[in-house]
Structure formats: structure tokens, C-alpha cells
Amino acid sequence: MIEFRGLEKAFGAKVVLRGVSLTVRDGETMVIIGGSGTGKSVTIKHVVGLLEPDAGTVAVDGQVVSELRRRELTALRATVGYVFQFAALFDSMTIADNVAFGLRRSGAMSEEQIRERVTESLRLVEMAGTERTMPAELSGGMRKRVGLARAIALRPKYLLYDEPTTGLDPVTSAVIDELMIRTREALGVTSIVITHDMRSAYRVGDRIAMLYEGRIRQEGTVAEIQQSTDPIVRQFIEGRPSVRAEDVAAPGAVPAAEGSQP
């Protein structure tokens, strides 16, 4: 279980989180939605101690992350796979070495075991046979899949996905969603998925929480969010701009496409 309790965080004068409270139950996939810059990435960085709260707590399995000693934090990080927003592969390493990176650092497995685990993890994300490939040879979607393989290679109890489908075409996004669902079934992980892709949110989520102005505006099952009557939530899930359309383009202001028939 991951529990955020009254989490507050500011950077200088910029207040980002004003009291985020949210519980992620074992086995579920919690999707966090919200506009760009609302603090979604900042929120999950607290789970692995990449940021320290100004106030409030984040607890993983009852352990308050900001109170852990270095060794305890290292142990915690070994249980949490993190798929970063910007696929951070090491460009000078092969795909196999990228996926093996965390396994080697933990020092708990033999090279033989690592090789097997890498092959298995690449197979799970449908990237079998790419062990000797270099990251530069891969498309954006493939890099995202390798990022996923690297996270699952550690057989984590938790997976944090930061914008796993952003910047991908709809078909590739659907493939990544499918892989996340399959990973959850295969490994029984508890996940937090940050996305502004509502199609993806509905596909992979059990519950959805919307971050707005530093707090959770609404949380609920996918069906509850889809039926929300909160205008802020509706505006976001329907992808409507906050400015009224009539303020942007007066009727008739949009020119007809060239060659179109009247």
C-alpha cells in the first residue's frame, strides 16, 4: 500500500502540492491525471525519496519514506520500479546492459541469472532479440518498452509509470497499455500511472485521481470519474480548453480548406 497524507511541496515561492492525500491499495492500478505542471511527477518522486516533503508524509507498506535511513531507502527502492517520463536509457550501453543495470547494481544475481532475467523481461515487452541493439537504433515506442523492461526486470512490488504513452501514436500507445495490463497480471504489481491520455487512463486504471491546484480534486473508479459532475473534472476528461471556443475563433473566422466545395 502507498499512502500519501497531506503531502505539501513548494520550490522557492512556487507552491506545487498543497496537501495531497491518496491511498493506493495493493494490487490496484491508480491513474493520476491532471494538467501539465500540476505536480504529478513531483508527487510520485516522493514515493522513492527523490524529493522530500515540506509537510505531510508518503508511506510505502507503512514505512514513512522521508524517515528511512539510507540503507532502508535503498531496500525500498529495490521494490519500486520507476518508468521515467523521459525514457532515460544509457546511450552507450546495449539494450541488454540497460535492462540489466539495476540487477547488477543490486549484486544479488549471477551473470547467468541476469541474462535469463533480461531475456524474460524483454520478451514480456515484446522486444525479444534486441539484447545487442543500441538505444539509438530504436524508435520512441521501443525505447519506452525497454524502459518498462528495465523496471520489471527487478520484479518490483510497485511500478510507477510517468507518462508511459505520451508522444506515441495511438496504436503504439495501445500496445504499451496492453503491456502494462499484462505486466500487472504476470507479476501482480501495484501501480501508479501518470497520464493525460484519457483513453489510456480508462484502459489501464482501476481508479483514477485528478490532481488540481495542489490537491486531489476527485478520486474514484473509472466509471465514477466518467460520470463525474464536477465541471473541472469534466473539462479535463473531455479535453476541453478552459477558454471558451467563441473567444478564440469568431464564427466564420476559420477559412474553408482549399479546393473544398461550397
Ligand SMILES: Nc1ncnc2c1ncn2[C@@H]1O[C@H](COP(=O)(O)OP(=O)(O)OP(=O)(O)O)[C@@H](O)[C@H]1O
Ligand atoms: N526540482 C525542481 N525544482 C524546481 N521546480 C520544480 C522541480 N520539479 C518540479 N518543479 C516545478 O513543479 C511544478 C510541477 O512539476 P511536475 O513535473 O510535477 O508537473 P507535472 O504535473 O508532472 O507536469 P507534466 O504533465 O508536464 O509532466 C512545475 O511548475 C515544475 O516547474
Ligand SMILES: [Mg+2]
Ligand atoms: Mg510530469
